[in-house]
Every structure is written in structure tokens, then in C-alpha cells.
Amino acid sequence: MSDAASTLPGSYYQRHIFFCLNQRDNGEACCADHNAQKAFDRCKAQVKAQGLAGPGKVRVNKAGCLDRCAGGPIAVVYPEATWYTFVDEADIDEIVSSHLRDGVVVERLRTPHDVGR
Numbered sequence: 001m002s003d004a005a006s007t008l009p010g011s012y013y014q015r016h017i018f019f020c021l022n023q024r025d026n027g028e029a030c031c032a033d034h035n036a037q038k039a040f041d042r043c044k045a046q047v048k049a050q051g052l053a054g055p056g057k058v059r060v061n062k063a064g065c066l067d068r069c070a071g072g073p074i075a076v077v078y079p080e081a082t083w084y085t086f087v088d089e090a091d092i093d094e095i096v097s098s099h100l101r102d103g104v105v106v107e108r109l110r111t112p113h114d115v116g117r
């Protein structure tokens with residue numbers, strides 16, 4: 001694993017990824033309508049399977065709306081503050097192996113800057 005982010009003072013995790021799992025019942029766009037739960041589950045399983053989970057390593061968390069719904073499904077990785085829009089399990093696997101494990105941002109999956117709610 002790259003240690004590019006591990007030296008941040010006070011950082012309990014090297015990288016922290018949050019998946020929006022928000023469900024809306026009013027017909028507006030939401031990440032839950034784009035298999036966000038399945039992607040979260042896949043990421044969590046892959047991080048665990050690769051031994052990446054835990055203090056000083058990687059944490060995978062659920063989140064509510066991150067207010068970038070138009071780009072959903074959305075996840076964000078800190079400390080780099082890299083926003084992702086993903087489609088399938090292959091995308092999640094690439095985020096895990098490239099960014100969460102090796103510290104290399106997956107450029108093709110970055111959410112465009114102008115995407116908001």
C-alpha cells in the first residue's frame with residue numbers, strides 16, 4: 001500500500017471512503033436508485049478480503065446525501081477528497097485496488113466538478 005496519505009498528523013485511517021446510500025421517495029434522483037448499497041457491500045468485502053481494513057489503513061462507511069445527487073451513485077475518498085461516480089463492480093474493484101490500496105486516483109471515474117444536486 002502506498003503511504004502517500006499515511007503520514008497526515010492525526011489521521012486515524014490512511015484512507016476513508018464514504019458511499020451515499022440515500023433513498024428518496026419523492027421521485028427525485030438518489031444514489032439508492034443506482035445500486036449504491038450493492039457497491040458499498042462490494043467495496044467493504046473487497047477491502048476486507050485484501051486485508052486493507054483497519055486503523056492506519058482503510059475504512060468504508062455509509063453516508064447520507066452528499067448533495068451531488070446528479071452524479072449518482074456517489075462516493076468520496078479522503079484525505080484526497082476525490083469524488084467518484086461508478087457504474088459496476090469492476091469500477092468498485094478498481095477504486096479499491098488503485099486508490100484505496102495503491103494511492104492512485106482512478107481518473108476515469110472522477111465525478112465532474114460541476115455536478116451538484
Ligand code: FES
Nearest residue numbers: 020031066068069
Ligand atoms: S442522493 Fe446521493 S449524493 Fe444526494
